[in-house]
Amino acid sequence: MHSRKISVFGLGKLGATMAACFASRDMHVVGVDISDKTVESINSGTAPVSEPGLSDLISSNSQRLSATTDVQKAISETDISFIVVPTPSKDDGSFSLKYVSDVSNTIGRALAKKSRYHLIVLTSTVLPGSTQYGVQPILERESGKRCGKDFGICYNPEFIALGSVIQDFLNPDFLLIGESDKRAGNLLEDILKSVAQNDPPTQRMNYINAEMAKIALNSFVTTKITFANMLAEMSGKLPGTDVDTITDAIGLDSRIGRRYLKGGLSYGGPCFPRDNRALGYIADKFNCNSLISESTDQFNQYHLENTLGIIQDHTKVRGSIAVLGLSYKPNSNVLDESPGLYLAEKLSAIGYKVKAFDPVSMENVREILKDPIYCAESIHECLSGVETVVIANPDAKFSSISAVDIHQNQRTVAVIDCWRMLRNELENKDRIVYVGLGIGKQSTQHKSHLAKIWNA
Numbered sequence: 001m002h003s004r005k006i007s008v009f010g011l012g013k014l015g016a017t018m019a020a021c022f023a024s025r026d027m028h029v030v031g032v033d034i035s036d037k038t039v040e041s042i043n044s045g046t047a048p049v050s051e052p053g054l055s056d057l058i059s060s061n062s063q064r065l066s067a068t069t070d071v072q073k074a075i076s077e078t079d080i081s082f083i084v085v086p087t088p089s090k091d092d093g094s095f096s097l098k099y100v101s102d103v104s105n106t107i108g109r110a111l112a113k114k115s116r117y118h119l120i121v122l123t124s125t126v127l128p129g130s131t132q133y134g135v136q137p138i139l140e141r142e143s144g145k146r147c148g149k150d151f152g153i154c155y156n157p158e159f160i161a162l163g164s165v166i167q168d169f170l171n172p173d174f175l176l177i178g179e180s181d182k183r184a185g186n187l188l189e190d191i192l193k194s195v196a197q198n199d200p201p202t203q204r205m206n207y208i209n210a211e212m213a214k215i216a217l218n219s220f221v222t223t224k225i226t227f228a229n230m231l232a233e234m235s236g237k238l239p240g241t242d243v244d245t246i247t248d249a250i251g252l253d254s255r256i257g258r259r260y261l262k263g264g265l266s267y268g269g270p271c272f273p274r275d276n277r278a279l280g281y282i283a284d285k286f287n288c289n290s291l292i293s294e295s296t297d298q299f300n301q302y303h304l305e306n307t308l309g310i311i312q313d314h315t316k317v318r319g320s321i322a323v324l325g326l327s328y329k330p331n332s333n334v335l336d337e338s339p340g341l342y343l344a345e346k347l348s349a350i351g352y353k354v355k356a357f358d359p360v361s362m363e364n365v366r367e368i369l370k371d372p373i374y375c376a377e378s379i380h381e382c383l384s385g386v387e388t389v390v391i392a393n394p395d396a397k398f399s400s401i402s403a404v405d406i407h408q409n410q411r412t413v414a415v416i417d418c419w420r421m422l423r424n425e426l427e428n429k430d431r432i433v434y435v436g437l438g439i440g441k442q443s444t445q446h447k448s449h450l451a452k453i454w455n456a
């Protein structure tokens with residue numbers, strides 16, 4: 001098989017990693033972005049975004065990977081183009097097609113000057129109907145060519161998680177392809193199979209089923225996370241319970257599974273909250289009941305407020321609080337809809353003295369968190385002198401915090417551990433009030449409350 005020539009439009013968190021992964025699998029890749037800085041970064045062998053392993057992957061494959069702002073050049077030099085530009089959420093929960101339309105216009109005009117067949121693959125997350133009624137008409141109009149004959153289109157979303165994009169992209173659970181026609185689907189399946197390291201199963205379908213499947217999958221995962229968070233809240237009150245014991249057990253049932261079933265703080269990030277809301281938007285548009293996605297979204301926000309209440313219950317008015325973990329998840333510098341960031345800002349607005357630290361995202365955090373929130377330089381500095389510590393994301397670095405680190409002064413410190421990382425180290429230690437989210441209180445009051453139900 002001759003080496004594939006691929007262009008990737010949009011070299012952000014997903015696109016830059018995809019481009020580098022294709023190059024690492026012996027394909028010739030031309031990346032395209034409207035940002036000169038991003039293009040220069042790729043051409044100088046460095047990562048334009050922060051993602052573990054990406055800089056190494058780009059520099060070690062630089063002979064097969066280049067970037068440009070020149071759309072015509074990218075289309076004429078390659079056979080397949082992936083579109084990975086943003087599709088930002090609008091206030092009503094839908095996704096804007098503005099960037100996808102812009103890039104489709106320029107690709108269409110470039111296709112007009114090309115005689116060979118070309119495959120366009122939309123990877124950006126879009127809502128049902130977008131490929132058929134948004135992208136295809138633009139490409140046909142601007143190129144003056146016919147989809148299914150002169151060129152093909154596929155909708156091929158990715159199910160990667162930030163922080164493990166390379167591993168996830170190269171080892172997908174399955175390949176999802178919405179295709180304009182068999183030729184387009186065959187070509188894409190062929191490429192994706194040769195990129196994957198794990199021989200994944202493929203699901204091929206029309207565009208709209210693939211568009212629905214993408215947001216349905218993310219929405220389902222948010223509901224699963226939220227179910228575990230609901231169990232965590234209940235377990236926090238039922239004496240003797242422990243959410244991990246419960247979810248570890250039920251996760252062994254093959255109908256359920258353990259992944260994304262750990263009670264903790266609310267979910268956040270650039271995909272989950274908005275994809276779930278978008279499913280609700282589409283349901284509403286067709287007069288279908290969107291109760292499940294709406295209540296997942298509402299519970300997620302409620303859970304955050306409830307955690308805020310727990311923190312306040314353990315801190316005196318205007319007391320000092322350390323919030324550890326500001327990215328929406330570990331190993332990522334992304335702050336979109338981050339629960340830790342929300343807590344830090346909210347606690348400060350209420351009047352607490354807040355110190356904040358994250359092992360990965362402090363550069364971004366400093367741009368957002370303003371005075372009077374103090375941005376610490378280290379875990380140690382963040383912990384010094386505070387009355388309450390909140391572990392907001394399960395970064396592995398927090399698991400080495402000891403009672404000695406927390407006791408930098410004589411006072412009693414409350415530790416609100418949303419992920420129960422420090423349970424073994426801190427539970428039952430002197431001058432530490434350890435509150436593991438989802439661990440039942442053993443107080444007499446809680447026990448008698450439970451007993452009363454059965455002694456009535």
Ligand SMILES: NC(=O)c1ccc[n+]([C@@H]2O[C@H](COP(=O)([O-])OP(=O)(O)OC[C@H]3O[C@@H](n4cnc5c(N)ncnc54)[C@H](O)[C@@H]3O)[C@@H](O)[C@H]2O)c1
Pocket residue numbers: 009010011012013014015032033034035038084085086087099102103123124125126158159160161162270271
């Ligand atoms: N980041 C994720 O975890 C993730 C996961 C699955 C799906 N997605 C989807 O992938 C898409 C891209 O997400 P992202 O996080 O990589 O976005 P991003 O904002 O990190 O990157 C987008 C890139 O596209 C570039 N761009 C904008 N308009 C362009 C144009 N006309 N031509 C060329 N480049 C252009 C921007 O300069 C930027 O570099 C979105 O639809 C998103 O929902 C993202």
